[in-house]
Amino acid sequence: MIVKGFLKDVGGASRVTNARRETYATASPLPDPKDPIRALADALHPGKQEFKVTKITDASPTSKTFRLEPLNGHVPVFQSGQYINFYLEIGTSKLTRAYSLASAPFEARLPQPFVEITIRRNVSYFVPDYFFDQVKEGTVLTAAMPFGNFYYEPLRDSKNIVALAGGSGITPFVSLAKEIAAGKLDVNLTILYGSVNHKDIVCGEQLAEAEKAAASLAAGGGSSASAGSGYGSVRVIHVMSDDPEWDGEKGFVTKELIEKYSAPDSTYMFCGPWPMYNFVTKALKELNVPARRFRHDVMQQPSKATNIPGFPEDQVGKVYKLTVVRGIQEDVVDARADEPVAVALERSAIAIDTHCRGGECGFCRSKLLAGDLFISPLGDGRRAEDKEQDYFHACSAYPMSDCKVKIPIM
Numbered sequence: 001m002i003v004k005g006f007l008k009d010v011g012g013a014s015r016v017t018n019a020r021r022e023t024y025a026t027a028s029p030l031p032d033p034k035d036p037i038r039a040l041a042d043a044l045h046p047g048k049q050e051f052k053v054t055k056i057t058d059a060s061p062t063s064k065t066f067r068l069e070p071l072n073g074h075v076p077v078f079q080s081g082q083y084i085n086f087y088l089e090i091g092t093s094k095l096t097r098a099y100s101l102a103s104a105p106f107e108a109r110l111p112q113p114f115v116e117i118t119i120r121r122n123v124s125y126f127v128p129d130y131f132f133d134q135v136k137e138g139t140v141l142t143a144a145m146p147f148g149n150f151y152y153e154p155l156r157d158s159k160n161i162v163a164l165a166g167g168s169g170i171t172p173f174v175s176l177a178k179e180i181a182a183g184k185l186d187v188n189l190t191i192l193y194g195s196v197n198h199k200d201i202v203c204g205e206q207l208a209e210a211e212k213a214a215a216s217l218a219a220g221g222g223s224s225a226s227a228g229s230g231y232g233s234v235r236v237i238h239v240m241s242d243d244p245e246w247d248g249e250k251g252f253v254t255k256e257l258i259e260k261y262s263a264p265d266s267t268y269m270f271c272g273p274w275p276m277y278n279f280v281t282k283a284l285k286e287l288n289v290p291a292r293r294f295r296h297d298v299m300q301q302p303s304k305a306t307n308i309p310g311f312p313e314d315q316v317g318k319v320y321k322l323t324v325v326r327g328i329q330e331d332v333v334d335a336r337a338d339e340p341v342a343v344a345l346e347r348s349a350i351a352i353d354t355h356c357r358g359g360e361c362g363f364c365r366s367k368l369l370a371g372d373l374f375i376s377p378l379g380d381g382r383r384a385e386d387k388e389q390d391y392f393h394a395c396s397a398y399p400m401s402d403c404k405v406k407i408p409i410m
């Protein structure tokens with residue numbers, strides 16, 4: 001059989017090959033700075049970058065919102081529900097800390113792009129203290145973003161989202177509400193937001209504004225909107241657990257409340273403290289919500305180790321020697337039994353990369369060489385093989401004796 005043009009094609013291929021060889025021979029060893037694929041990859045995954053704090057506002061009597069503008073003029077693409085990770089040096093400590101993005105993705109595409117985080121300080125705590133007391137307008141912070149998979153995914157999630165939030169766990173939903181209110185996302189969002197007292201509501205004004213703007217857009221009040229034209233909705237129901245003055249919903253976010261405000265076949269998204277998570281999980285089970293319809297944000301370990309199921313109470317307050325191996329370097333530091341290994345390292349200015357601080361992402365994966373650790377069962381995301389080979393996540397492991405550990409070099 002004769003294939004027409006076959007020999008011509010073969011000739012063409014060799015011309016290409018020769019041209020490519022020549023290009024390789026004369027090419028610079030450095031990557032082409034104008035390579036559009038490279039530029040796109042850098043834009044999507046720029047790694048660490050610097051942000052300047054340009055605005056600090058109160059989000060409640062105990063919360064502040066920090067607006068951050070990128071020094072390079074570019075914010076990586078992200079989705080509501082993802083987080084930003086800060087690389088901080090506070091006194092002699094070196095640490096990383098993640099915060100959910102409270103600003104909407106569209107705000108990162110404005111001519112003067114920015115992101116926002118909202119931090120609550122209801123008790124004195126290391127990193128919130130730093131942000132409240134030392135970070136000012138003009139401070140430059142190093143951070144990387146975006147991380148996390150706690151976001152709305154149309155191929156997987158229902159168009160009816162019920163957000164179950166507690167305390168500062170509202171921030172990913174503030175971002176989502178703002179995105180919907182700007183007409184960028186066609187999703188019906190109902191937020192059941194639990195607070196102790198109405199004074200504890202975080203980002204209350206932003207939520208109310210988003211509710212109003214989304215309603216106006218759907219009713220045709222937006223610049224290009226018309227009624228029923230495919231815009232989403234935002235509804236916020238505040239639930240107070242201890243507020244005699246409150247005349248709205250009271251108590252906890254119960255099964256009855258969830259049922260009352262849920263549209264059929266909703267996807268439930270949870271962000272809040274552990275006790276609320278346990279409560280809500282039980283309620284959703286009783287409502288026969290299938291597992292695929294329930295998603296939760298990464299949960300950080302409880303600040304009190306004794307709140308972790310199985311944590312041995314007699315270890316509280318004990319201090320052990322932790323030998324830390326990084327490459328050929330070895331250091332010995334003190335480590336409290338009731339604080340995660342990552343915190344002991346940070347206190348001793350030994351840098352360890354942490355993102356979720358809930359045991360799930362694996363950024364702080366380290367190896368136990370000697371000694372005993374208590375591994376928190378909350379959010380333990382280690383692979384089976386890692387467990388067998390004594391790998392642990394430093395954000396969720398507590399020393400129970402003098403230990404020797406090997407951590408990644410940063």
Ligand code: FES
Nearest residue numbers: 355357361362395
């Ligand atoms: S920081 Fe994510 S597992 Fe430790």
